[in-house]
Amino acid sequence: MAAEIHSLLQTLFLVSTSLSICFSIRNSIPNGFLKFLLVLPFFFLFLYIPLQFHTIHFQGPIGFFIGWLGSFKLLLFAFGRGPLCSAATSSSLPRFLAVGSLPIEIPDHKSPPHHSLLPPSAKLGFLILTILAINFKNHFHQNAVLLFYCLLIYFFLEFLIGTTAALAKKVLGVELLPYFNEPYLSDSLQDFWGRRWNLMTSRILRLAVYDPCRNLTVGIIGRRRASMVAVMATFGVSGLMHELIYFYMGRMAPTWEVSCFFVVHGVCVVAERAVKLGAGGRYRAPRAVRIGLTIGFVMGTGSWLFFPQCIRAKMDVRMLEEYAAMGAFLKDITVLFIDSISFLFK
Template identity: 90%
Template sequence: MASEIHSLLQTLFLVSSSLSLCFSIRNSIPNGFFKFLLILPFFFLFLYIPLQFHTIHFQGPIGFFIGWLGSFKLLLFAFGKGPLCSAATSSSLPRFLAVGSLPIEIPDHKSPPNHSLIPPSAKLIFLILTILAINFKNHLHPNAIPLFYCLLIYFFLEFLIGTTATLAKTVLGVELLPYFNEPYFSDSLQDFWGRRWNLMTSRILRLTIYDPCRNLTIGVIGRRPASMVAVIATFVVSGLMHELIYFYMGRMAPTWEVTCFFVVHGVCVVAEMAVRLGAGGRFRAPRVARICLTIMFVMGTGSWLFFPQCIRAKMDVRMLEEYAAIGAFFKTITLHFIPPFNPTSFLFH
C-alpha cells in the first residue's frame, strides 16, 4: 500500500504538470503537426504511467483514465479537437486538469440530466453482491460465471465513474455528459455501442479513429462503404486498447481474444447497418425481442472471447486479496495512532 500511494502521488504530479504545460500552450501554438510533436512525449508518458502500479484497483482505473482516455485526449488536443478544446474546459485550468485526467466531459451547452432506473446506492449493493457471488464461483454453474463477470464490470464501472463524476461535479460546479445510458435496454449492437455503453469512449474513438478513417476513404470507396470501414477500424483500435488495459492489470502477454471480440462486434455492427439499409426500416422484430437478442449476443460473445483472460489473470481473486490488504493497512494505521483501550487501566487510574 505504501508503494502504491507513493506511485499515486508521483502520478498526480506528472499528470498535472503535463496537462498544465499543455494548457499553457493551448493558444500560443497553432493546432497541427508541430503541436502534435510537442504533445507526443506526454502521450507516451501517459501510456507508461499505469505500469508503475502493482494492484489491480490502481492498474485498471489509471490504465483506463490515463493510459487510454488521457493519451487519446492529448492527441485530439494537438489538432484542436476533443473535450480538452471545448469552450467550457479550455477556459479554466482546474477544469482542464479534471477533464484531462478523469473520464468526464463538460458540455459547451447544458445537457439533459441522465436519469437511471437503478439508483447509485442500489448499484453499489449489486456490486458488493456480485463480488461475493464470484468469491463462491466454485459452487456456481460454469455457464453462470461469465454472467457475474459481466455484472461485475458494469457495476464496477458505474460505481467508479459515477463516484468520480459526482466528485468532479461538486468541485467544479458544472454538469457533465453522461457516461452510461442504461445499456441493458439496448435493442441493437449499434444502440449498445454507440448510444448506451461507455459513451465517453465512444465519443473519443469517433474523433480519433472513425472520423479520420471515414474522411480518408470516402473519396475512394463512397460514403456508405467508408462508414463501414471506419466502424471496423474503430472496433479494432478499441480491441487493441482493451488488450493494453488487460496487460496493465495482468502483466500477461496478449492472447488477442479481446481484439477478436471487438472485431466480431464490429463486423456484426456493419452487418446490422447493411441489413437496416436493405430492409428500409421494414420487418423489425418487437423491441423486447431485439433487447433480449442484443444482450444475449453481447454476453455470449463476452463469455467466449472477453472474460477468459479475466479468469486466467485471476482478477477476482486479486480484488478480494487487495480488499483484505486495504483493511489490514487501515487497521495498522488505526492501531498506530489510537492505542488499544484497556478497561483495567481505566478503572484503576
C-alpha cells in the same frame, strides 16, 4: 500499499504538470503537426504511467483514465478537437486538469439531466453481491460465473466512474455528460455501442478514429463503404486498447481474444446496418425480443472471448486479496492512531 500511494502521488504530479504545460500552449501554438510533436512525449508518458502500479484496483482505473482516455485526449487536443478543446474546459485550468485526467466531459451547452432507472445505492448493492458471488464461484456453474463477470464489469465501472464524476461535478460546479445510458435496454448492437455503453469512449473513438478514417476513404470507395471501413477501424483500435488495459492489469502477453471480440462486434454492427438499410425499417421484431437478442449476444460473445483473460489473470482472486490487504492496512492505521491518542493522554 505504501508503494502504491507513493506511485499515486508521483502520478498526480506528472499528470498535472503535463496537462498544465498543454494548457499553457493551447492558444500560443497552432493546432497541427507542431503541437502534435510537443504533445507526443506526454502521450507516451501517459501510456507508461499505469505500469508503475502493482495492484489491480490502481492498474485498471489508472490504465483506463490515463493510459487510454488521457492519452487519446492529448492526441485530439493537438489537432484542436476533443474534450480538452471545448470552450467550457479550455477556459479554466482546474477544469482542464480534471477533464484530462478523469473520465468526464463538460458540455459547451447545458444538456437535459440524465435519470437512471437504478439509483447509485442499488448499483453499489449489486456490485457487492456480484463480488460475493464470485468469491463463491466454485459453487456455481461456469456459465453463471461468466455472467457474474459481465455484471462485475458493468457495476464496477458504474460505481467507479459515477463516484468520480459526482466528486468532479461537486468540486467544479458544472454539469457533466453522462457516461452510461442504461446499456441493458439496448435493442441493437448499434444502440449498445453507439448510444448506451461507455459513451465517452465512443465519443473519443469517433473523433480519433472513425471520422479521420471515413474522411480519408470516402473519396476513394464511396460514403457507405467508407463508413463500414471506419466502423471496423474503430472497433479494431478499441480492441487493441482493451488488450493494453488487460496487460496493465495482468502483465500477461496478449492472447488477442479481446481484439477478436471487438472485430466480431465490428463485423456484426456493419452487417446490422446493412440489414437495416436493406429492410428499410420493415420486419422489426418486438422491442423486448430485440433487447434480449442484443444483450444475449453481447454476454455470449463476452463469455467466449472477453472474460477468459480475466480468469487467466486471476483478477477476481487478486481483487479479494487486495480488499483483505486494505482492511488489514486500515486496521493497523486505526490501532496506531488509538495507541497514539492513548499515549498522549496518559
